[in-house]
Amino acid sequence: MPELRQNFFTKEWVIIATERAKRPEELATHRSIQPSPAFVETCPFCPGNENKTPPEVMRHPAKGDLWQVRVIPNKCAALSSDVQPTRSLQHLRRRIDGFGFHEVIVDSPDHSRCMALLSDEQVAGILSVYRQRYNALSLDHRVNHITIFKNHGLDAGASLQHPHSQLIATPVIPSQVRHRLHEALRHYDDVGECMFCHMVEREVEDQTRVVIKSERFVAMEVFASPTPFATHIFPLRHMASFGDISEMEIADLARILRALLAKIYVGLGNPDLNFTVRSGPAEYTQARHFHWYVSVIPRLTRVAGFELGSGMFINTVLPEAAAEFLRKVAVDAVAAAGK
Ligand SMILES: [Zn+2]
Numbered sequence: 351m352p353e354l355r356q357n358f359f360t361k362e363w364v365i366i367a368t369e370r371a372k373r374p375e376e377l378a379t380h381r382s383i384q385p386s387p388a389f390v391e392t393c394p395f396c397p398g399n400e401n402k403t404p405p406e407v408m409r410h411p412a413k414g415d416l417w418q419v420r421v422i423p424n425k426c427a428a429l430s431s432d433v434q435p436t437r438s439l440q441h442l443r444r445r446i447d448g449f450g451f452h453e454v455i456v457d458s459p460d461h462s463r464c465m466a467l468l469s470d471e472q473v474a475g476i477l478s479v480y481r482q483r484y485n486a487l488s489l490d491h492r493v494n495h496i497t498i499f500k501n502h503g504l505d506a507g508a509s510l511q512h513p514h515s516q517l518i519a520t521p522v523i524p525s526q527v528r529h530r531l532h533e534a535l536r537h538y539d540d541v542g543e544c545m546f547c548h549m550v551e552r553e554v555e556d557q558t559r560v561v562i563k564s565e566r567f568v569a570m571e572v573f574a575s576p577t578p579f580a581t582h583i584f585p586l587r588h589m590a591s592f593g594d595i596s597e598m599e600i601a602d603l604a605r606i607l608r609a610l611l612a613k614i615y616v617g618l619g620n621p622d623l624n625f626t627v628r629s630g631p632a633e634y635t636q637a638r639h640f641h642w643y644v645s646v647i648p649r650l651t652r653v654a655g656f657e658l659g660s661g662m663f664i665n666t667v668l669p670e671a672a673a674e675f676l677r678k679v680a681v682d683a684v685a686a687a688g689k
């Protein structure tokens with residue numbers, strides 16, 4: 351029987367089309383994984399080519415020539431920090447001068463290793479750079495929202511092969527984010543609890559959609575997943591803003607994020623994917639109604655007319671089957687290769 355499921359948070363409906371159900375492994379890319387060189391002379395993100403990028407924002411570690419992570423302004427930035435976010439309204443046409451920050455975070459000096467193939471320590475270094483930039487840009491009163499994201503592979507929007515993440519700080523709160531914040535606040539007003547804390551507790555108890563659980567985080571398939579293998583990683587501690595993550599939590603998130611990415615890499619044949627850190631604004635530090643998380647979306651299917659026309663997705667893989675599949679993928683060998 352096909353089934354409609356509603357996302358508790360976004361209120362969006364999805365069709366889980368069990369009639370057309372695919373076994374999770376049928377969606378694997380079967381791409382032959384070509385080894386790529388660790389250094390490419392013409393790549394602006396490879397070490398030794400630092401002068402081919404705009405002046406560096408920061409590096410990790412902060413001193414010395416041997417950087418592990420590097421932050422630079424995006425050469426083809428979508429927004430510019432040189433203009434002021436001046437607003438204007440003419441009849442129904444509202445506009446703001448294109449203020450914002452658009453930064454590139456070079457994940458590692460190694461051209462060939464995507465995040466799934468890095469060590470846990472290296473991923474922790476990247477996450478700690480995310481936090482530093484998130485907190486630094488949050489102090490700018492002109493910034494109203496910060497999105498940290500990764501595009502892995504051509505279909506996910508990556509234009510350069512060298513593994514990197516990006517950050518875009520905007521002078522507005524995107525309407526999709528505002529809608530989610532409102533829904534979370536409405537639930538808190540109605541019930542007097544964080545809807546995410548409640549959901550995470552139930553999912554951990556239920557286990558059917560849990561992929562990995564650690565001391566401080568849980569990675570789980572989304573109940574009303576719009577696309578196959580959409581996976582969320584939640585901190586178990588209530589925390590509204592990513593900027594509040596502790597050192598211990600960064601180390602733990604690095605382990606769970608890398609293990610999840612490695613499972614997707616091995617189990618589904620290195621598919622293109624996006625992940626984003628979905629956080630409340632920095633000033634939400636003490637907010638009780640919102641809870642940040644990481645959303646990982648493998649790009650295994652294409653958006654078609656029905657999705658564009660209705661905003662409603664058809665998913666052909668049961669989230670419970672996706673969770674079971676990912677739980678079974680062994681990634682110890684990948685972890686060893688990354689060290
Ligand atoms: Zn490179």
Ligand SMILES: [Zn+2]
Binds near residue numbers: 587
């Ligand atoms: Zn919570």
